[in-house]
Amino acid sequence: KNQVEQSPQSLIILEGKNCTLQCNYTVSPFSNLRWYKQDTGRGPVSLTIMTFSENTKSNGRYTATLDADTKQSSLHITASQLSDSASYICVVSARSNYQLIWGAGTKLIIKP
Amino acid sequence: DAGITQSPRHKVTETGTPVTLRCHQTENHRYMYWYRQDPGHGLRLIHYSYGVKDTDKGEVSDGYSVSRSKTEDFLLTLESATSSQTSVYFCAISVGGETEAFFGQGTRLTVV
Numbered sequence: 001k002n003q004v005e006q007s008p009q010s011l012i013i014l015e016g017k018n019c020t021l022q023c024n025y026t027v028s029p030f031s032n033l034r035w036y037k038q039d040t041g042r043g044p045v046s047l048t049i050m051t052f053s054e055n056t057k058s059n060g061r062y063t064a065t066l067d068a069d070t071k072q073s074s075l076h077i078t079a080s081q082l083s084d085s086a087s088y089i090c091v092v093s094a095r096s097n098y099q100l101i102w103g104a105g106t107k108l109i110i111k112p
Numbered sequence: 113d114a115g116i117t118q119s120p121r122h123k124v125t126e127t128g129t130p131v132t133l134r135c136h137q138t139e140n141h142r143y144m145y146w147y148r149q150d151p152g153h154g155l156r157l158i159h160y161s162y163g164v165k166d167t168d169k170g171e172v173s174d175g176y177s178v179s180r181s182k183t184e185d186f187l188l189t190l191e192s193a194t195s196s197q198t199s200v201y202f203c204a205i206s207v208g209g210e211t212e213a214f215f216g217q218g219t220r221l222t223v224v
Contacts, residue, residue, distance in 0.1 A: 034212070041217075042218070043216055043218055049212070089154065102155040
């Protein structure tokens with residue numbers, strides 16, 4: 001069964017610190033993986049997309065990695081800011097039917 | 113918010129009554145989706161559309177129906193609302209089946 005699992009479920013860190021969120025998937029055949037950020041009370045917004053051939057991609061203070069062999073991805077946030085408080089959701093697309101499999105998300109809280 | 117409007121934004125309804133949620137887009141995207149989001153779960157696909165009058169079921173379609181008579185509008189109907197359908201509903205649009213999805217702001221539905 002195609003699944004996406006994220007860890008940790010929630011995370012609290014101090015402003016200015018770094019953190020890494022994890023995403024493990026069993027989706028096959030793999031097409032791409034996206035990380036979305038969802039602020040409270042709003043819809044998710046795409047941060048970055050990872051395709052099969054990409055290992056690392058940065059978007060400002062966000063860096064996503066992908067290991068297609070172990071079927072793992074991570075999202076690293078550098079020098080966290082209060083505005084980074086949100087849920088971060090990993091979504092994997094299956095190449096066979098472009099079905100999107102959504103993870104449950106990691107709720108990140110940044111404290112001053 | 114990428115030209116997507118959901119209405120209403122909030123609704124409280126009684127068990128057994130019909131409810132229709134509307135999603136309107138100004139982007140002329142081909143794909144439109146209805147998701148529900150519940151605590152502890154990832155976004156779960158209810159129904160989606162890949163063109164006018166072309167719709168298909170998602171993983172949690174029981175108790176829901178949809179219609180798309182125009183490119184810009186996608187309606188979600190709960191024929192007879194139940195308490196288990198209390199949730200936040202998100203509409204999303206995309207150019208293709210696996211391209212970036214853009215989300216509306218959500219509709220909070222409470223069935224009492």
